[in-house]
Amino acid sequence: MNKLILGRYIPGDSWIHQLDPRTKLLASFYYIGIIFLANDWKSYLVMTLATFFMIWLSKVKLGFFLRGVRPMLWLILFTVLLQVFFTTGGKVYWQWGWLAITQFGLSNGAFIFMRFVLIIFISTLLTLTTQPLSLADAVESLLRPLRVLHVPVTELALVLQIALRFVPTLMDQTTKIMNAQRARGVDFGSGNLFQQMKAVVPLLIPLFVDSFSIAEDLATAMDARGYQGGDGRSKFRVLKYHRRDGAAAAGMIVLTVSLLLLRA
Amino acid sequence: MDITFDHVSFTYQAGTPFAGEGLRDVSTTISDHSYTAIIGHTGSGKSTLLQHLNALLKPTSGSVTIGDRVITAETNNKNLKPLRQKVGMVFQFAENQLFEQTVAKDIAFGPKNFGASDDEAAALAKQMVTLVGLPEEVLTQSPFDLSGGQMRRVAIAGVLAMQPQVLVLDEPTAGLDPAGRRDMMTMFERLHETQGLTIVLVTHQMDDVADFADHVLVMDQGALIKEGSPREIFADPDWLRAHQLGLPKATAMAEQLMAKGFRFDPLPLTSDELADQLLPQIGGAHHE
Numbered sequence: 001m002n003k004l005i006l007g008r009y010i011p012g013d014s015w016i017h018q019l020d021p022r023t024k025l026l027a028s029f030y031y032i033g034i035i036f037l038a039n040d041w042k043s044y045l046v047m048t049l050a051t052f053f054m055i056w057l058s059k060v061k062l063g064f065f066l067r068g069v070r071p072m073l074w075l076i077l078f079t080v081l082l083q084v085f086f087t088t089g090g091k092v093y094w095q096w097g098w099l100a101i102t103q104f105g106l107s108n109g110a111f112i113f114m115r116f117v118l119i120i121f122i123s124t125l126l127t128l129t130t131q132p133l134s135l136a137d138a139v140e141s142l143l144r145p146l147r148v149l150h151v152p153v154t155e156l157a158l159v160l161q162i163a164l165r166f167v168p169t170l171m172d173q174t175t176k177i178m179n180a181q182r183a184r185g186v187d188f189g190s191g192n193l194f195q196q197m198k199a200v201v202p203l204l205i206p207l208f209v210d211s212f213s214i215a216e217d218l219a220t221a222m223d224a225r226g227y228q229g230g231d232g233r234s235k236f237r238v239l240k241y242h243r244r245d246g247a248a249a250a251g252m253i254v255l256t257v258s259l260l261l262l263r264a
Numbered sequence: 265m266d267i268t269f270d271h272v273s274f275t276y277q278a279g280t281p282f283a284g285e286g287l288r289d290v291s292t293t294i295s296d297h298s299y300t301a302i303i304g305h306t307g308s309g310k311s312t313l314l315q316h317l318n319a320l321l322k323p324t325s326g327s328v329t330i331g332d333r334v335i336t337a338e339t340n341n342k343n344l345k346p347l348r349q350k351v352g353m354v355f356q357f358a359e360n361q362l363f364e365q366t367v368a369k370d371i372a373f374g375p376k377n378f379g380a381s382d383d384e385a386a387a388l389a390k391q392m393v394t395l396v397g398l399p400e401e402v403l404t405q406s407p408f409d410l411s412g413g414q415m416r417r418v419a420i421a422g423v424l425a426m427q428p429q430v431l432v433l434d435e436p437t438a439g440l441d442p443a444g445r446r447d448m449m450t451m452f453e454r455l456h457e458t459q460g461l462t463i464v465l466v467t468h469q470m471d472d473v474a475d476f477a478d479h480v481l482v483m484d485q486g487a488l489i490k491e492g493s494p495r496e497i498f499a500d501p502d503w504l505r506a507h508q509l510g511l512p513k514a515t516a517m518a519e520q521l522m523a524k525g526f527r528f529d530p531l532p533l534t535s536d537e538l539a540d541q542l543l544p545q546i547g548g549a550h551h552e
Contacts, residue, residue: 173360180353184374184422185378
């Protein structure tokens with residue numbers, strides 16, 4: 001668990017940190033959308049430069065981003081190899097039966113690789129610079145229009161916020177129960193599949209029971225503090241767009257235009 | 265079975281940007297049949313130290329010797345089971361570890377993991393449930409139907425059923441009512457005296473330390489800053505206050521009385537000692 005960088009927040013006050021979470025969320029999705037516009041080395045170069053510029057703006061060390069790529073490395077390599085071996089066209093460099101390494105195959109492989117790495121960089125940038133709670137706020141605010149369709153947006157946001165808040169608590173509880181059961185002679189992660197599955201029972205049941213009791217206590221505490229449902233509540237954390245959010249949007253438009261002009 | 269710490273340091277998430285120090289160069293010995301109390305304010309490394317006692321955590325540097333096993337950073341995770349049977353651990357809020365359908369099965373879970381037969385384990389469950397002061401009827405009940413205090417007792421029975429030589433207790437009485445606390449502490453004391461169990465107790469209750477422990481370790485920011493008998497530790501109230509620790513009630517009262525002109529030597533730790541020293545002084549005052 002500790003090796004996973006994606007999904008962690010690193011406190012800071014850089015230009016990127018101070019952006020409105022809605023801007024960051026939308027820009028990340030938008031970026032992932034327009035990366036599919038890039039189709040030659042010039043457009044990929046522009047995307048790479050733009051990405052590194054954003055990373056530089058965030059003042060987070062590059063090492064974090066590289067570590068974010070590591071868990072996905074095998075998936076990336078697998079996809080790249082498929083591209084390299086199964087794309088035909090252009091000059092043939094090597095052939096063995098129906099397997100061939102061709103010019104197009106190599107370039108396609110390289111592009112796919114860049115696409116993966118840049119997408120992971122951008123999503124890592126989003127989570128490293130945005131607190132989970134602000135992300136939940138952003139989701140709530142962006143989904144608000146769906147209320148017209150009777151989607152219970154405030155309730156969804158509440159569930160999301162409570163879930164995010166209790167992830168670390170439940171992780172702690174998991175570690176504690178695991179240790180307690182280990183001390184009673186349970187071997188986690190050893191033996192055959194059936195034994196391993198059986199060893200999880202003494203961990204899962206207490207965790208579920210604990211979640212039920214947390215839920216009950218939390219619901220009672222919320223009731224006692226006057227919670228009566230999501231509608232008609234005011235907000236403590238009010239999201240507001242600033243000038244820098246406009247600048248970020250403008251940056252995205254510039255990026256799109258240059259991509260459209262440059263792509264082959 | 266002695267447990268010896270030799271220059272033990274431990275770092276959480278070592279080698280990552282989130283690394284945090286848990287223990288710093290701790291050296292001490294918890295000797296056989298002793299009753300050791302570990303005190304220190306929250307976050308001082310007490311619980312980290314406890315988890316080294318049965319190799320749930322392994323030192324980042326230095327070594328822990330438990331009986332005849334030496335645990336270092338390189339120790340393999342295999343074959344630690346015999347060790348875990350000898351060192352029984354009661355974690356904070358131990359009731360959270362219950363999971364079986366019946367109390368009997370839950371208590372038998374530990375012994376069975378360490379190779380006891382079904383019959384042996386069932387017999388142990390019966391014996392332990394009485395030992396922790398519960399009626400035998402609860403054996404057939406679901407642990408989740410019991411009250412909080414009873415659940416805690418069942419969890420402790422589950423650890424005692426492994427028949428450990430060392431019993432490690434992490435705030436075993438947290439959240440219990442005064443009667444429950446007293447019962448539980450007397451039970452541990454009885455086990456210590458009748459069965460020669462080595463006990464390691466983490467607590468914030470200085471009265472328990474004064475009443476039961478014969479050896480005290482004081483932790484601060486991951487380091488062991490003082491160790492000795494309760495009398496040595498509580499002899500310097502100013503030093504304790506400087507480290508955000510309290511005094512046993514009797515000692516605190518003696519200190520207040522000293523400001524009014526009473527004299528105590530040595531400082532009393534329990535109410536009995538306080539009364540013993542106070543009586544002649546009050547009597548003396550009457551005679552004048």
